[in-house]
């Protein structure tokens with residue numbers, strides 16, 4: 001029997017003490033997890049009742065009558081979003097130059113700001129908040145994320161995104177830059193477009209694109225691209241990034257030097273975990289140098305692996321586009337004698353695309369993701385189940401996430417320019433193992449392998465992602481004008497919100513093997529546990 005594919009994460013999530021309690025199943029918990037997880041648990045024997053819990057580096061003593069107040073205060077502190085007045089307490093705001101009645105940059109009526117005595121203006125109050133989580137009334141409730149053993153209601157909310165009545169930048173003094181980093185993702189152009197359009201509505205005239213990710217700040221021969229509504233008007237009609245993307249690049253200090261030289265005081269950073277780590281470091285460095293700058297992120301990851309977000313842009317498009325590949329694999333498999341179709345989809349650490357695409361298609365018999373361990377060989381292995389499917393159904397279709405089954409492949413320790421581990425190709429491996437297995441057992445099998453990954457990533461955004469990109473792009477600009485920096489925008493619990501960057505990138509979000517969604521996927525595929 002071969003080794004079991006290691007789950008990249010802890011798969012157990014249930015703690016029993018008195019009643020059965022299901023805790024947060026976020027994996028690889030961060031240092032400052034907001035809910036109790038198994039790994040962070042430092043209470044007494046699980047069956048003796050819980051008196052205290054270790055959450056991150058803080059111990060919560062549930063017998064303290066003030067524990068909840070303290071927790072909520074700490075939560076508020078963590079999710080506070082950095083503001084320009086933190087370092088420039090005397091910074092004076094001006095009335096916003098943006099209002100919902102103003103749709104183009106040149107409305108004479110509102111020159112110098114929207115009149116504040118109007119009854120309706122559509123602004124967000126700085127104290128508006130959105131709840132981060134739903135309330136689970138019982139720890140036994142499916143998916144319950146509890147702080148304490150009784151799963152009592154603990155307020156956890158984040159700042160609402162949107163335009164404010166007062167702004168901290170004069171549009172005529174703004175030089176805004178946009179940079180897109182990491183891999184491609186459907187919707188990048190939609191976000192660029194919306195940022196430019198919204199900046200112009202505020203009255204900004206100096207808008208530039210930094211070419212090819214962070215490299216564009218340093219590489220000779222790469223010059224900034226002037227942007228305007230005219231330039232970006234139709235960019236969303238094609239995939240990719242108008243500005244280009246890259247991995248690796250200059251140091252944070254060099255990037256900030258370059259920003260100073262160019263006079264950039266608003267930076268919009270579109271990228272994933274790595275890009276946001278960079279954006280946060282840029283924000284810190286700007287503060288250290290006492291620069292009056294807003295650095296705002298828009299999370300871009302086709303893998304959907306950013307914490308706390310309902311989803312990230314491009315993910316819906318990826319799932320939709322993956323249907324074509326899955327359907328092709330299905331047709332091939334069903335038209336062949338003993339046909340087996342294998343589709344590999346992206347997902348470095350997280351199997352969201354594979355899970356959602358499998359579920360959406362209803363055509364997948366086996367879905368393999370990095371978060372769920374499996375055997376390939378042996379009585380419980382994937383290959384034995386494939387034999388069963390061929391014998392009973394005559395064909396089979398597999399969907400594998402790129403990060404699945406990495407322990408079956410030789411480790412190279414290679415990393416890309418950004419320091420990400422270069423993965424082995426599990427899709428090719430399982431294709432070869434399948435062919436070999438059926439040859440060995442003397443059963444005919446016609447194996448077809450489809451790797452549509454870059455075709456999916458290079459697509460233009462679908463309608464729903466297009467709308468998501470529009471809202472995120474607008475809110476990024478609103479956040480910058482409101483004087484926030486070191487923040488990122490996201491959709492959370494159906495609301496658009498601002499997060500402090502470190503809270504969403506402390507580790508990649510992963511599929512919860514105990515979630516109802518993974519269970520739904522399993523009921524659709526009908527696959528057994530391969531361990």
Ligand SMILES: Nc1ncnc2c1ncn2[C@@H]1O[C@H](COP(=O)(O)OP(=O)(O)O)[C@@H](O)[C@H]1O
Pocket residue numbers: 181182183213214215246247248249271272273274275276277278279281300301417418420
């Ligand atoms: N910890 C970090 N600090 C600063 N910059 C980083 C960090 N990690 C990655 N970057 C930079 O962010 C950019 C994108 O990172 P990458 O991991 O390739 O993509 P993604 O942002 O999609 O995760 C690269 O230019 C990389 O150099």
Ligand SMILES: O=P(O)(O)OC[C@H]1O[C@](O)(COP(=O)(O)O)[C@@H](O)[C@@H]1O
Pocket residue numbers: 181182183184272273300301302303346347348402416457
């Ligand atoms: O070939 P590349 O450009 O390194 O991209 C491959 C990676 O891009 C992704 O689609 C997304 O990665 P990023 O979020 O880092 O851009 C991963 O799933 C995949 O491993």
Ligand SMILES: [Mg+2]
Pocket residue numbers: 182272273274420
């Ligand atoms: Mg990344």
